[in-house]
Amino acid sequence: MSVHQKVKRVTTHVLHEMKLRGIKIAMLTAYDYSMARILDHAEIDVILVGDSASNVMAGNETTLPITMDEMIYHAKSVVRGVSRALVVVDLPFGSYQGNSKEALTSAIRIMKETGSQAVKIEGGQEIIESVERILSAGIPVMGHLGLTPQSIHKFGTYVVRAREEEEANKLIKDAHILQEAGCFAIVLEKIPAKLAEKVAKELTIPLIGIGAGSGVDGQVLVLHDILGITQEFSPRFLRRYHNLFEEIKGAVKSYISDVKSLNFPNEKEQY
Numbered sequence: 001m002s003v004h005q006k007v008k009r010v011t012t013h014v015l016h017e018m019k020l021r022g023i024k025i026a027m028l029t030a031y032d033y034s035m036a037r038i039l040d041h042a043e044i045d046v047i048l049v050g051d052s053a054s055n056v057m058a059g060n061e062t063t064l065p066i067t068m069d070e071m072i073y074h075a076k077s078v079v080r081g082v083s084r085a086l087v088v089v090d091l092p093f094g095s096y097q098g099n100s101k102e103a104l105t106s107a108i109r110i111m112k113e114t115g116s117q118a119v120k121i122e123g124g125q126e127i128i129e130s131v132e133r134i135l136s137a138g139i140p141v142m143g144h145l146g147l148t149p150q151s152i153h154k155f156g157t158y159v160v161r162a163r164e165e166e167e168a169n170k171l172i173k174d175a176h177i178l179q180e181a182g183c184f185a186i187v188l189e190k191i192p193a194k195l196a197e198k199v200a201k202e203l204t205i206p207l208i209g210i211g212a213g214s215g216v217d218g219q220v221l222v223l224h225d226i227l228g229i230t231q232e233f234s235p236r237f238l239r240r241y242h243n244l245f246e247e248i249k250g251a252v253k254s255y256i257s258d259v260k261s262l263n264f265p266n267e268k269e270q271y
């Protein structure tokens with residue numbers, strides 16, 4: 001049995017140990033108690049209460065509209081369903097970019113009100129003061145580089161990032177800056193696999209990829225995407241393990257039909 005299977009609780013130290021031993025880290029998003037409980041029972045290493053809740057839970061086109069109160073609601077629900085996984089919560093757009101004091105206030109609110117164990121924030125050099133201030137309060141920080149969805153209006157498109165040398169060099173530099181500041185891990189989103197592998201080899205902290213190839217220390221995907229609840233989103237990096245949209249639709253159709261045909265409830269399903 002490997003180190004991470006024996007642990008009662010996955011911590012940032014366990015993730016570090018996993019990187020040292022070459023054990024891959026599996027991370028998924030969750031936004032509610034019931035799903036988080038299933039993920040925890042399956043022994044997922046890390047649960048991310050992502051601001052992708054803005055898309056998959058609230059139906060927004062981007063992650064920008066989700067508020068601090070909404071993130072706290074999702075994170076609190078997730079934490080209630082988890083006893084083993086490390087729970088990381090995204091700081092929502094606008095809650096940390098203004099200045100480092102605001103960033104710290106936001107991170108403290110997340111930790112105090114949700115019971116989660118870490119926060120994630122998007123960006124490198126430009127948000128480093130915020131990262132340092134949050135870390136100085138003893139709050140673990142996960143970085144996020146490459147395609148950072150909170151900057152989608154600056155990018156203008158969801159295409160692969162850091163293909164050009166200048167952007168790739170900035171990403172490498174940012175990854176080092178985040179590690180030196182004290183981040184415990186970094187998510188690398190939608191960048192060339194070779195670049196991600198190079199960064200993962202250079203850094204001592206775990207690099208967790210989404211659309212960043214297999215040369216990193218772990219993988220993260222959005223739960224609703226792997227389960228096939230979302231349908232319209234089909235990037236190359238996504239592997240679907242189910243088609244729950246059709247399965248749930250089928251179950252609901254059967255229920256409707258049973259109700260309308262007086263097949264439900266039957267004799268045994270009443271008092």
Ligand code: KIV
Nearest residue numbers: 029050051052187220
């Ligand atoms: O919000 C989110 O789901 C994320 C992952 C895509 C890494 O940030």
